[in-house]
Each structure stands twice: as structure tokens, then as C-alpha cells.
Amino acid sequence: MVRCNCGTWILIFLVISPTIFHKSMSELDPRWVAKKRRMSHKVRKIMAVFLPFRFYHAYDNYMTYAFPHDELKPLAKTFTDSLVELGNLKLEHLPQEYHGSALTLVESLSSLVIMGNNTEFERAVLWLSENLTFDVDARINLFECNIRVLGGLVSAHILATDSTNRLVQRNYKNQLLILAEDLGRRFLPAFDTPTGLPYAWINLKYGVMENETTETSTSGCGSLILEMGALSRLAGDPSFESAALRALRKLWSMRSSLNLLGTTLDVETGEWIEYSSGIGAGVDSFYEYLMKAHILFGRDEFWRMFQPAYLAVQKYFRHGAWCKYLYLLFDDSFLVGRNYIFTTEGHPLPVVSAWHERLPETYIPSNWTSVKSKQKAKRASAMSLQVCPATTLKSGHGGQQVESACHILDVRNDHRCLSDEDCGVEASTCRQRSCSIAGYCGRWSFQ
Numbered sequence: 001m002v003r004c005n006c007g008t009w010i011l012i013f014l015v016i017s018p019t020i021f022h023k024s025m026s027e028l029d030p031r032w033v034a035k036k037r038r039m040s041h042k043v044r045k046i047m048a049v050f051l052p053f054r055f056y057h058a059y060d061n062y063m064t065y066a067f068p069h070d071e072l073k074p075l076a077k078t079f080t081d082s083l084v085e086l087g088n089l090k091l092e093h094l095p096q097e098y099h100g101s102a103l104t105l106v107e108s109l110s111s112l113v114i115m116g117n118n119t120e121f122e123r124a125v126l127w128l129s130e131n132l133t134f135d136v137d138a139r140i141n142l143f144e145c146n147i148r149v150l151g152g153l154v155s156a157h158i159l160a161t162d163s164t165n166r167l168v169q170r171n172y173k174n175q176l177l178i179l180a181e182d183l184g185r186r187f188l189p190a191f192d193t194p195t196g197l198p199y200a201w202i203n204l205k206y207g208v209m210e211n212e213t214t215e216t217s218t219s220g221c222g223s224l225i226l227e228m229g230a231l232s233r234l235a236g237d238p239s240f241e242s243a244a245l246r247a248l249r250k251l252w253s254m255r256s257s258l259n260l261l262g263t264t265l266d267v268e269t270g271e272w273i274e275y276s277s278g279i280g281a282g283v284d285s286f287y288e289y290l291m292k293a294h295i296l297f298g299r300d301e302f303w304r305m306f307q308p309a310y311l312a313v314q315k316y317f318r319h320g321a322w323c324k325y326l327y328l329l330f331d332d333s334f335l336v337g338r339n340y341i342f343t344t345e346g347h348p349l350p351v352v353s354a355w356h357e358r359l360p361e362t363y364i365p366s367n368w369t370s371v372k373s374k375q376k377a378k379r380a381s382a383m384s385l386q387v388c389p390a391t392t393l394k395s396g397h398g399g400q401q402v403e404s405a406c407h408i409l410d411v412r413n414d415h416r417c418l419s420d421e422d423c424g425v426e427a428s429t430c431r432q433r434s435c436s437i438a439g440y441c442g443r444w445s446f447q
């Protein structure tokens, strides 16, 4: 689902640098280490000056005007209990007795740790452990609650128990994990369908409501594995991961012979409702989570889903700007020596070998390639090389697409290619298309 918060995206973009396992890389390439140090320094400067100002401006005003409700309404200086509103366009079934779950505080936990504000983090953890309850009559959207609340709690728990980040640990007794497990258990009845595909909506206290809609989205079934998988590993209870994996496998089995998926489906019958395929709202995080799950859990099964799905997208949809999620893969600048993936909501989860079946090949530093942008060479991982097409260049015609005399068709109708010579010239930018390593013509940025 597309949640555009462009200010945040720009900030997140600034702190992302493609990176790889620190140790193996440093053994291999001292230049990289130096570059990384400079980069870290730059990132830290941004972190130290720019981010805190923006963060505390929002955080302090939330705490003043909205806490413990869910979100701040900044103009009215009041609050909204948005957990029950998220995804609920018609605002149906809004409960009378719901007064918020301190949603913004939960979502801010990992940011507080990243900013090094352990005092405030501990204060928040103590408040939540004493005052947060999920035993509330609230019909919530499973996808939204998963990425925001479960993801926030799981990520913050990992950061709180990480011995390297100097948290005062004496007050931390796994309270966030206990809350996460309680929430995860309340999710499980949603998966109790003939197909294993979860209902989009569930009441935290009463489970699936009578006459609940059986319609859900591809993202709603396919973007649960990171949070629920992480919860299972931490809590030592496989039921969360199994439920998410079963749903994901069922969803994948519903793909067309072209390896494309529809947009919405029925969880009782396992049939598509909206057959049209896309990479926008309702689908995007499905692709995102396949690849991130492959990185986080090192399991080939996820790559075996991601790759054909991604190739089908390259083949049947002409490319668009959908790389924003895929860029959000790694950042180890705030906790050196670790790699993190970010969930779709920006919560970091560490990539640890203990969770891994096997290291993906694309992690091997020697597989990294230097790529040329206009002026300077940039490093990109083989992973981003495989997945990120160029974002279309704006041609400066006030947004109008100009028909162009320069357009040259690709040699083959199916846009497959062996080399750049097989690819023609794009109409809108008059630029030569090139052949991606997956063998498709396009305006790829990394060649």
C-alpha cells in the first residue's frame, strides 16, 4: 500500500548507503572501508544536526497534544485514534470505547534508540509495558497493524536487547516482546480460513467479526512474513511465521501462468476479485517483502518467488519508479558492524546469521560492481543491480509527454535482449535503452 510521506522518504534516502557484511568487506577492500568511514561520518553529521530537529519537533508535539492517543493532528493540535481508521475508507465499525494505543510512541521507539535517547526510550518502554493493552474492542486492519505496531515492537525489542547500543538494561525485562507476542496471538484467528489467507480485518478482542468482508489485497496477505517471522524467532514459537508463510505460499500459488498476481482476492474461496495486476497500492509490498525475507531469513524459497515475479514485472509492465522500497534494504551506519533491513514502515531488523539458512550469493562483496552515474562512480550491490531500473528522467516539458521522432523499437517484440544492441531508443527521453542482466531492454540506471 502506498503511504506517501515524502519528507520522511527524503530523510530515509539520505541515510541509506548500500552496504554489505562489514567484516568480510573490510578484509577485501580497504578503499571501501575508508569510503564507508567518510560516508558514516557524513551520515552521522546529518543524523546529529538535521534529523533530531525534525524528529523532536514531531515527537514532542505528539507527546504534548496527542499522547496516549494514536496520532497528532498538527493543525488542530489535537489527536486522532487512527489505528482503527487505517485502511478503513468508509470509517465503518468504529468502536465507541477505543482511546488509542499510543501508536506514534510505538512507531517512535526505534527512532529513539537510533538517536541515542535511551532515557526517553526507557520511559516509553515503561509506560507501554504498564499501560498498553491490546485487549480492546477495536477492529483493525491486519496489514497496517502488523507493519506499524507489531513491527515497531519487535524492532524496538531487538534494539533494546542489543548489548552494543549501551542501553541501561536494568529496567528492560522483555516487556516489548511480551506485548508483541500478545498482539501476534490476536492476529492468528484472522488466518483461520479454508485457504490460510488472512482476513483483512480483525477485532483485537473478539477476533473476526460476524459478516466481515472476505476481500483483501495482495499486500494484505503477502507482507506479513518479516514481522511475524521475526516474532517467531524471538519468542521461540513458530505459529506466527507458519501462518504468514502458509498465506504467502497460497498467494504465490494463485499467480497466473505469466507469474503475475491480481490486486484483490477472496480469503474464503482463494479466488481473485480484481484480476488486474500492478506494482502500486495493494501490491507493492508483496514484492518488497519477498526480497527482504530472502535477505533476513536467507531462505531460497523467497528468492524463487521473487525472481520470477520480478522478471514478469520487467517483462509485462514497463518500468516505473518503484524502487523506493527496494532501496530501503540496508543501513548499518548507526550501529556499525551490523546490517539491517527496514520493514515497509521503516523499522529496522538486523540481519543475523542465526536466523539464516544460507547466505544469499548477492551478499558476496566481490560480486559488487561499480556503477557510473553522470559524474561519479557509485557503488551498488549486485542485489540492487538486479532489481532497480532507472527512474525515468524528467525531460523538462512541464510534465507533458512529447511524441518523439527518435523512438526506435527493440529488436524483439518481447523486449528480451542479449546485449544493448538489441534495445532501441526510448521515445520520451530519446535515450538508448540498455539490456539488464536479467535480459530485458529498459532504461536501467546501473549498467
Ligand SMILES: *[C@@H]1O[C@H](CO)[C@@H](O)[C@H](O)[C@H]1NC(C)=O
Residues within 6 Å of the ligand: 056, 059, 060, 116, 117, 119, 120
Ligand atoms: C530525549 O527526549 C526527550 C523528549 O523529547 C528530551 O527532552 C531529551 O532532551 C532528549 N535527550 C537527549 C539526550 O536528546
Ligand SMILES: *[C@@H]1O[C@H](CO)[C@@H](O)[C@H](O)[C@H]1NC(C)=O
Residues within 6 Å of the ligand: 126, 127, 128, 130, 131
Ligand atoms: C501508566 O499510565 C498512568 C496514567 O496515565 C500513569 O499515571 C502511569 O505513570 C503510567 N505508567 C508508567 C510506567 O509510566
Ligand SMILES: *[C@@H]1O[C@H](CO)[C@@H](O)[C@H](O)[C@H]1NC(C)=O
Residues within 6 Å of the ligand: 210, 211
Ligand atoms: C449478518 O448477515 C446476516 C444475513 O445477511 C444478517 O441477518 C445479520 O443480521 C448480519 N449480522 C450482523 C451482525 O450484521
Ligand SMILES: *[C@@H]1O[C@H](CO)[C@@H](O)[C@H](O)[C@H]1NC(C)=O
Residues within 6 Å of the ligand: 361, 362, 364, 366, 367, 382
Ligand atoms: C555472483 O553472483 C552470481 C549469482 O548471482 C554467482 O553465480 C557468481 O558466482 C557470483 N560471482 C562471484 C565472483 O561471487
